[in-house]
Amino acid sequence: MSLVVEDGTGKADAESFVSLTAANTRHTALGNTAWTGTDAVKEAALRRATIYMEQAYRSAWKGARTTIEQALSWPRYGVTADGFYLDSDAIPTDVASACADLALRALAGDLNEDQTRAIKREKVGPLETEYSEFSPQTTRYRAVDMALAPYLKGAGAQMRLERA
Numbered sequence: 001m002s003l004v005v006e007d008g009t010g011k012a013d014a015e016s017f018v019s020l021t022a023a024n025t026r027h028t029a030l031g032n033t034a035w036t037g038t039d040a041v042k043e044a045a046l047r048r049a050t051i052y053m054e055q056a057y058r059s060a061w062k063g064a065r066t067t068i069e070q071a072l073s074w075p076r077y078g079v080t081a082d083g084f085y086l087d088s089d090a091i092p093t094d095v096a097s098a099c100a101d102l103a104l105r106a107l108a109g110d111l112n113e114d115q116t117r118a119i120k121r122e123k124v125g126p127l128e129t130e131y132s133e134f135s136p137q138t139t140r141y142r143a144v145d146m147a148l149a150p151y152l153k154g155a156g157a158q159m160r161l162e163r164a
Contacts, residue, residue, distance in 0.1 A: 001012065001042075003015055003016055003020055003046060003047070004016070005011060005017075005019045006070075006071075006072050006074060006075070006090055006091055007091075008075045008087075008089040008090045009072060009089065010065070010066045010067040010069065010070035010075055011070060011072075012069045012070060012071055013071060013133050014070070014071045014072050015046075015047050015050060015055065015071070016046040016047060016049075016050045016099060017050055017072065017091050017095050017096050017098075017099040018046065018091075018096040018097070018099045018100050018103075020039060020042055020043055020046065020089065022096060022100065023035070023042065023046060023099075023100040023103055024042070025137075026097060026100045026101075027100065027104060032104055032106065034104060034107060035104055035107070036107070041107070042103070042107075043105045045103040045104070045106040046099065046100070046103045046106075047101040048098050048102075048103070048106040048111060049100070049101075049102035049105075049106050049111065050072065050099055051112075052102055052106070052111040052112055053073075053095075053098065053099060053102065054072060054073060055112060056112075057073065057144075057148065057152065058073050060152045060153055060154075061074075061076060061079070061151060061152060061153070062076070062078070062079045062080065062151055062152065062153050063076040063077055063078035063079035063086075064076060064077060064078055066088050066089070070081070073090055074091045074092075074095055075087075075088055075090060075091060076088065079151060081150035081151055082150060093149060094147045094148060094150070094151065095148065095151065097147065098144045098147050098148055101141075101143065101144055101160040102141065102144060102145075107143065109111075111139075113139070
């Protein structure tokens with residue numbers, strides 16, 4: 001089944017923010033040798049990455065979806081980034097790149113694993129492991145969070161203050 005990529009028109013059947021061709025180009029340019037497999041395997045990873053992005057960021061994006069019928073959170077209108085309004089009929093490059101980057105991770109495993117209790121102490125023979133009770137149980141993708149920050153509510157919300 002061919003991957004349906006959002007092209008900025010608000011497709012009702014879109015499955016990815018980035019095409020396989022664009023993801024291949026990005027990973028080749030970055031030297032990501034782990035981006036391997038058949039086209040079907042890579043497309044499945046792009047679908048999983050998009051699902052993760054929808055679950056993790058859906059309620060945090062700036063602006064509003066352009067249509068009620070669109071399958072994904074982008075395209076959006078009323079979004080500003082770095083002081084400029086974004087076109088409401090396009091997917092920002094950072095969003096597409098984040099999807100490709102998450103797809104690379106999706107090839108290696110589940111992006112959204114079920115949570116279990118954190119290990120406080122584990123001893124196997126002479127080896128012992130203890131995790132902080134305050135450490136997160138879920139994996140955070142810091143590079144992705146940072147790339148998407150300009151498009152998220154409350155992220156980088158700063159204003160210039162001047163003395164009177």
